Structure formats: structure tokens, C-alpha cells
Amino acid sequence: MNETVQPSFKPGDRVVVRKAWPLGHIRTPHYIRGRVGSIERVCGSFPMPEELAQQRSGLPAQPLYRVRFLQRDVWPDYQGRPDDALEVEIFQHWLERA
Amino acid sequence: MNEDHGRYQPLSYFQLMEISLRELLVEKGIVTDAQVQATADDMRSRGAERGASVVARAWTDPGFKARLLADGTEACRELGLDVPALRLIAVENTPDVHNMIVCTLCSCYPRMLLGLPPEWYKSRPYRSRAVREPRAVLAEFGLAIADNVQVRVHDSTADMRYIVLPMRPAGTDGWSEDRLAAIVTRDCMIGVAVPSIAGAAPAA
Amino acid sequence: MIERGHHDMGGLPAGKVERTEHDYADWERRVDALMVLLSGIRGGKKLMTVDELRKNVEAIGPDAYEQMSYYERWVTSITQTMIQRGVITTEELGRKMQEVQGRERNGAA
Numbered sequence A: 001m002n003e004t005v006q007p008s009f010k011p012g013d014r015v016v017v018r019k020a021w022p023l024g025h026i027r028t029p030h031y032i033r034g035r036v037g038s039i040e041r042v043c044g045s046f047p048m049p050e051e052l053a054q055q056r057s058g059l060p061a062q063p064l065y066r067v068r069f070l071q072r073d074v075w076p077d078y079q080g081r082p083d084d085a086l087e088v089e090i091f092q093h094w095l096e097r098a
Numbered sequence B: 001m002n003e004d005h006g007r008y009q010p011l012s013y014f015q016l017m018e019i020s021l022r023e024l025l026v027e028k029g030i031v032t033d034a035q036v037q038a039t040a041d042d043m044r045s046r047g048a049e050r051g052a053s054v055v056a057r058a059w060t061d062p063g064f065k066a067r068l069l070a071d072g073t074e075a076c077r078e079l080g081l082d083v084p085a086l087r088l089i090a091v092e093n094t095p096d097v098h099n100m101i102v103c104t105l106c107s108c109y110p111r112m113l114l115g116l117p118p119e120w121y122k123s124r125p126y127r128s129r130a131v132r133e134p135r136a137v138l139a140e141f142g143l144a145i146a147d148n149v150q151v152r153v154h155d156s157t158a159d160m161r162y163i164v165l166p167m168r169p170a171g172t173d174g175w176s177e178d179r180l181a182a183i184v185t186r187d188c189m190i191g192v193a194v195p196s197i198a199g200a201a202p203a204a
Numbered sequence C: 001m002i003e004r005g006h007h008d009m010g011g012l013p014a015g016k017v018e019r020t021e022h023d024y025a026d027w028e029r030r031v032d033a034l035m036v037l038l039s040g041i042r043g044g045k046k047l048m049t050v051d052e053l054r055k056n057v058e059a060i061g062p063d064a065y066e067q068m069s070y071y072e073r074w075v076t077s078i079t080q081t082m083i084q085r086g087v088i089t090t091e092e093l094g095r096k097m098q099e100v101q102g103r104e105r106n107g108a109a
Helices: B013-027 B033-045 B049-060 B062-070 B072-078 B124-129 B134-140 B177-181 B186-190 C026-038 C050-058 C062-067 C070-085 C090-105
Strands: A014-017 A036-046 A062-070 A085-091 A095-097 B088-092 B097-102 B150-155 B161-165
Touching: A014 A062, A036 A085, B013 B033, B013 C026, B013 C070, B013 C090, B033 C026, B049 B062, B049 B072, B049 B161, B049 B177, B049 B186, B062 B072, B062 B088, B062 B161, B072 B088, B088 B097, B088 B150, B097 B134, B097 B161, B124 B134, B134 B150, B161 B186, C026 C070, C050 C070, C070 C090
Parallel strands: A085 B150, B088 B161, B097 B150
Antiparallel strands: A014 A036, A014 A095, A036 A062, A062 A085
């Protein structure tokens, strides 16, 4: 079995965080689901935390990205600069092309 | 007897659990008491000095700074720092950008570089509000961010850990790395403070 | 009520940040040390992942989560993980806790 999934995205790509609310251990925060941002960098590939939490291997490893969001795109009532940003590490399996 | 108080207090349920878990693990040959104590002592000895030394080197060596920003873990190794299991990203403050670190989901923190995180970093108010109203939270820390400076909040949700590389303050020309490191506090590297030369020790 | 984990608090309203510093007790430092060792760091035998630690902290009910301190949550989570992994059993834990409590009542450490 291929132990690592190949990265689908590269820096600058626009991505949306999937709007799903499954049970289990998840490292994609509630507040960011459904939001659109852009890939800031590829961090490498790591086993899936959802699976590691359940004593499974988490393989094949998934690409992990830092995704940059504009605060005003995350919070409707955000007080601050229009270019204030929020950068979150998100696994590939939680992202789709926007 | 509960050794953590001056007067006798019965063990709490959780203290009882800690002793029981540890004794079972020792009996099963999984850990030794010496290992546990040595590991606890190692963590106790870690303050923010390792992190401060990384910042001070970055301030004085532009090549190192570039390598730090490209690969934080490798840069720490270059300095000979013992930072097991750390995958580090350094984010740089500039005149246009101020960075702030949080872990909304739990308390992820570059422990091997900064020591144990402060209680407030793990608290509900910080974890909830840092992502949503960073400027207000920073103001509570006494840090006013100017209107022309972008605030970037980093939520440490997965395998990476973060350190803020603050700007080197004016008035530090010619300072040694040690003297520079002494003004880089833990809070500067979390991003809720900036280094100040007020109160810094004079040159040796 | 279930869709959002109690720990998943980014963006929720909250009060002022209390800038408390906590001088950790010895037992808390030992809990932290157990986590380091059981994760396979510093020469420990790797018997758990940080993901299991987090999952079991997240499984603590909302009221208990709020009332428990950080290391009370950690020791609970590590112990649950060891039981889930079969490293220790509930029976062993119960008997050991009785034994420790008995020693403590008799004045020995």
C-alpha cells in the first residue's frame, strides 16, 4: 500500500474547509469549517489524527497544509484590519478546491 | 502523606490516580521512578532560554534567520539545542505584521523550546478569544497594535509548533547574543508581548 | 450538543484572560513526565500517542472538563488510555488505588 498521499494543493491555491461534523477526534476546528482560504505552505505529510486517536496507524499519511484565512471571512463581525489573518493547519482530507 | 503541602492533606482522587498509575507502570517494567523523576526535572529546568537563544541568533545572523524561517527544527539543531519531537515554524514580526500563537483545541506549545506553557495559554478565555478578537486580547496583555499593522493569529491545530520571532528593538546595537536573549521573554515568543530594553541588564 | 466538542472552543465568547501563572506541584510534573515517556520521548516505551491523550481529554464531560484542572484531565486521560490499550486493567487500577489509599491512611507515603 502506498504509505503517503500525494499533495493535491500548492501554495496560493484557494481551498474550502469541508462542512462536515462527524464524531470522533478531529483537529479541524469547528469555527473554520466551510470557510475559504488559501494555501500558505505545505507542511509535509503526517498520519491522520482521527485514526491515531483510535489506536490505528493513520496511514497513508495525509498532506498537512497551513491555510491562511482573512479574519473578515471567518467572523462576520470581525473588528480589525481587513487584511488581519488567521492561519490554521488543516489536513488535505478536510480540504476541497474552492 | 501528601508531600505537596506544608500540612497533612489527604490525597486527592487524581493524586491517588497518579501514584497508582505510576506504581503499576513501574511494576510492569514500563517506566522506572528514576526515569519519571529525571524527565520531570528536565522539564522543570526548561524555561524560555532555548527559545530566546534562537531569537538572539536570528537577530545577529541574517543567514541563520533565513534558515530559521525556512525550517525551524533544522535551525534549532544547528544551534545544538535538544528539542525532541519538535516540528517548529518560526513566524516573523515586521513593521507591518504582528504574529500571535494559540492552540484553540488544547494547548499545543513548543515545550522543548519554551518550557511548560503558562496557565492562561491553556485557559478558555485565551483559546476562545485569541482567534476571534486578537487585538482585544493583546490589549488585555498591555500590547496595543497600531492600525497600520496586520495581526496574524496562528492556531496550532496539528503537528507543527510555533514561535514568534519578534522584531529586534532599537537601542540594541552591538549587544552580545546573551544580552539580547535576556530581553526575549516567553510572552514575546507567544506573541502577546514585544521585547523591551527598559530594565535590561547593562553590558557586562 | 454533540456536533461541537466541548474542547473545540475557538471563537466562542469568554471573559477576560486571567494572566495566572501556576507553579506546578510535583505530582503534576510527574503526570507530564509520564506523558513524555509513554509517547516514546526521552527513551520511554511508546505506548500511546498524543492523539489518544487528546481524544480521552475530549471525552471528559463538559462539566467535569471545566471543573478539573489541566493535569487532572491529563492523568485521567493517560489512565483511560492505558486501560484502553490493555497496559493496565480497571481491576488492577482499583486494587492499586485501594492499596495506596490504605498506606496513606496508615501514615506511610
